[in-house]
Amino acid sequence: MTDDCIFCKIIEGEIPSHKVYEDDKMIAFLDVNPVSKGHTLVVPKKHVENIHEAEGMNYLFDGLVEVSNAVKEAFDAEGVNIAQNNGEKAGQEVFHLHFHITPIYEGNELDITYNRTELDEGEEVAEEIQKRL
Ligand code: 5GP
Ligand code: ZN
Numbered sequence: 001m002t003d004d005c006i007f008c009k010i011i012e013g014e015i016p017s018h019k020v021y022e023d024d025k026m027i028a029f030l031d032v033n034p035v036s037k038g039h040t041l042v043v044p045k046k047h048v049e050n051i052h053e054a055e056g057m058n059y060l061f062d063g064l065v066e067v068s069n070a071v072k073e074a075f076d077a078e079g080v081n082i083a084q085n086n087g088e089k090a091g092q093e094v095f096h097l098h099f100h101i102t103p104i105y106e107g108n109e110l111d112i113t114y115n116r117t118e119l120d121e122g123e124e125v126a127e128e129i130q131k132r133l
Contacts, residue, residue: 002096005094007041010012023063025046025063027045028040036104037104042064042101043098043099044060050086050087050092052086053097054097067101075103079103079105081102083099084098
């Protein structure tokens with residue numbers, strides 16, 4: 001529990017939320033400003049800031065699969081996007097690790113625009129990443 005963290009407060013029950021799942025390690029609740037109906041956040045109970053501190057938290061993936069299935073089925077979504085922001089510049093606003101599950105409905109597709117380029121210097125780029133793994 002970190003005192004000024006809104007998700008820790010939700011986990012502790014100090015702030016209300018629309019919970020859809022909870023076990024000893026994680027919780028899932030509706031986003032207060034949903035992008036679409038059923039937009040759900042999957043959140044570990046352990047306070048870590050983002051993905052870079054998430055080593056060993058593999059259980060989150062199982063949770064994501066389970067909750068994604070439920071979110072998709074609940075209102076018969078056409079698909080589901082999973083988003084996860086790390087760092088202020090990447091759009092992270094709440095600094096407690098979380099995954100967004102956003103259902104996509106027919107006629108209500110998300111406008112996610114990435115400016116794609118052609119892959120350049122693929123070998124060097126891959127090598128810089130590879131040598132850190
Ligand atoms: P981020 O931008 O950090 O990836 O996403 C944070 C998300 O948390 C936002 O989508 C925002 O709507 C949601 N959020 C912020 N405060 C609260 C809250 O008090 N309750 C709930 N349920 N969601 C929140
Ligand atoms: Zn927290």
